[in-house]
Amino acid sequence: MDLNRRDLLRLLGVAGLGAAGGGILSGCSTATAVAPVRSGAASLGLWTHDPGYASYFTQAATDAAVVGGSAWTFGVDVTSVAPADIVSRLVTQAVAQRPLPDLAGLVIDQFPRVMRAGIAENLFVDLTALTAPLGDRLLKTQPYTVDGKVYALESDNSISVMFYRADLFDELGIPADVGTWEELLEIGAEVAADTGQAIGMVANGDNGSIVNGFTQLLLQRGGNLYDAEGNLAVLSDEAVEVLELMAEGVRTGAFVALADPYGGAAAAALKGSRLVATVMPNWYEVYGLQANAPDQEGLWRARTIPRFAGGGHVASTMGGTAFAVLKDQPLTDAATDFLHRSYLTEEGQLARYFAGAYMPTLVDLYDAPEFQEITDPYLGGQRVFEVFSAAAADMPLFYQSAGASVLRDSLGGPVLRAITGQVGAEEALRAGVRTYERQVQP
Known part of the structure; x- marks a missing residue:
C-alpha cells in the first residue's frame, strides 16, 4: 500500500500513535503467504537491545528443562536494536510489508507508543490466555495491558x-x-x-x-x-x-x-x-x-x-523490559510456545534468574528453596530472597x-x-x- 511521509510521521511520533495508526496497520497485515509452522525446526527472529536477553533466549532454546516436550526444535537469531528504535522499526516494517521478527523486547517506557488505536492489537499476539490462568501469581502484567489484554511478558520484576x-x-x-x-x-x-x-x-x-x-x-x-x-x-x-x-x-x-x-x-x-x-x-x-x-x-x-x-x-x-510475539508470522505459534516456556513456567523462571539474575515474576517462587538459599557476596553473604520475598508480596x-x-x-x-x-x-x-x-x- 502507499503511505505518505505525513502519515508515517504521525504513526511514529508521540502524537503519531493516534487515530490513524491502527487503521494504517490494520490495512497492512503482517501475514505472509507462507503457511504456519506447526512443528519441527523453528529458528526464531529476536529483536532486543540487551545482550543479556539474547544470551538467555539462546541458552533456553536448547535447555531441555525449559523447552523439552515442545512440538518445535528452537533456535534463536538475534538482532540488536536500540530501545527507542524497536517500536519504530516494527511499525515501519509492518507498514512496508517487510519481514518482522518473531519476538521483540519492549522497554517499559516505550510500550505506551503501541497502546493507542489498535497498534498493539495489530502487531502483537494477545497473551491473555497464557497469563490469565496464573492469576495473582503473575506480577507486573499491568504496564503491558491494553483494553484488558496482555501483549507482552515482563523479563524482570524490577x-x-x-x-x-x-x-x-x-x-x-x-x-x-x-x-x-x-x-x-x-x-x-x-x-x-x-x-x-x-x-x-x-x-x-x-x-x-x-x-x-x-x-x-x-x-x-x-x-x-x-x-x-x-x-x-x-x-x-x-x-x-x-x-x-x-x-x-x-x-x-x-x-x-x-x-x-x-x-x-x-x-x-x-x-x-x-x-x-x-x-x-x-x-x-x-x-x-x-x-x-x-x-x-x-x-x-x-x-x-x-x-x-x-x-x-x-x-x-x-524499569523493565517485556517481550511480545509478532502475530500472523509463520513461526507465531512456535514463538508463543517458546515465550510461554521460557517466561511463564517455573523451569523458565529459574533458568532466567541463574542466567542473568532476572527476578521471577511468579510471586510464589520467591519462597522456593532454590531462591531462599541464595546468598549474595556483594551484600555480605545476605540471603537476599528473604528481603525480595517480602517485597514481592507487597x-x-x-x-x-x-x-x-x-x-x-x-x-x-x-x-x-x-x-x-x-x-x-x-x-x-x-x-x-x-x-x-x-x-x-x-
Whole structure:
C-alpha cells in the first residue's frame, strides 16, 4: 500500500500513535503467504537491545528443562536494536510489508507508543490466555495491558528495595530497621549536618530520570500516574506527599541531588561514601553498586523500603523490559510456545534468574528453596530472597497509558522545581497536568 511521509510521521511520533495508526496497520497485515509452522525446526527472529536477553533466549532454546516436550526444535537469531528504535522499526516494517521478527523486547517506557488505536492489537499476539490462568501469581502484567489484554511478558520484576552501607549505618548510628520514611528523613538530616553524607538520592537531570525517581516513591506510597482505566491519576494527595518528602530531603541534605543515578556523579558519591543508602530496583546492585564501587563488596545490604507513615507498600518498581510475539508470522505459534516456556513456567523462571539474575515474576517462587538459599557476596553473604520475598508480596501495581511519554516530559520540569524548593508540590503537579492536558486529548 502507499503511505505518505505525513502519515508515517504521525504513526511514529508521540502524537503519531493516534487515530490513524491502527487503521494504517490494520490495512497492512503482517501475514505472509507462507503457511504456519506447526512443528519441527523453528529458528526464531529476536529483536532486543540487551545482550543479556539474547544470551538467555539462546541458552533456553536448547535447555531441555525449559523447552523439552515442545512440538518445535528452537533456535534463536538475534538482532540488536536500540530501545527507542524497536517500536519504530516494527511499525515501519509492518507498514512496508517487510519481514518482522518473531519476538521483540519492549522497554517499559516505550510500550505506551503501541497502546493507542489498535497498534498493539495489530502487531502483537494477545497473551491473555497464557497469563490469565496464573492469576495473582503473575506480577507486573499491568504496564503491558491494553483494553484488558496482555501483549507482552515482563523479563524482570524490577523490585525496588533499599540498599544501604551496613558498616556506615553502624558507624553513624542509623538503625537498619528504621520503620518509616519520616523517621529516616529526620535521622538523615542529622547525619547530613554532621558529616555531609546522604541516605538517599533524587535525580535532577533529564525528565526521564526525574519522573522515574518520583514515580518509584509515588508507587510505594500507593499512588500512580494513571488508574486501571488509563485515566490520569497523578494529581493526588499521595503525589503531593511524596514530592514534599523529596523536597524536604534535598533541603536538609538527607537526599543528594544527582543529574544521573547511573553516571559519573553517582559513581563519585558511591566511591566517596557520600551516598550511604539508596532506593533502587534489584538490577541496580549490578549496574549501579557493583559497577561503580566493586571495592565495597561485602559492605552493602538490602532491606525493604521504610513505609510512609500514611500508608503504602514496603516495595516499589522501576524499569523493565517485556517481550511480545509478532502475530500472523509463520513461526507465531512456535514463538508463543517458546515465550510461554521460557517466561511463564517455573523451569523458565529459574533458568532466567541463574542466567542473568532476572527476578521471577511468579510471586510464589520467591519462597522456593532454590531462591531462599541464595546468598549474595556483594551484600555480605545476605540471603537476599528473604528481603525480595517480602517485597514481592507487597508490590504496587503500575499502570501506563498512551500519553505516558508526554506526561513524563510535562512533569519533569515542575517536579524538579518542587524538589529544589522553587514551587510547592501541588502547584508543580497542577502545572504539569495542565501542560499534559494541552497536548493529550482525553
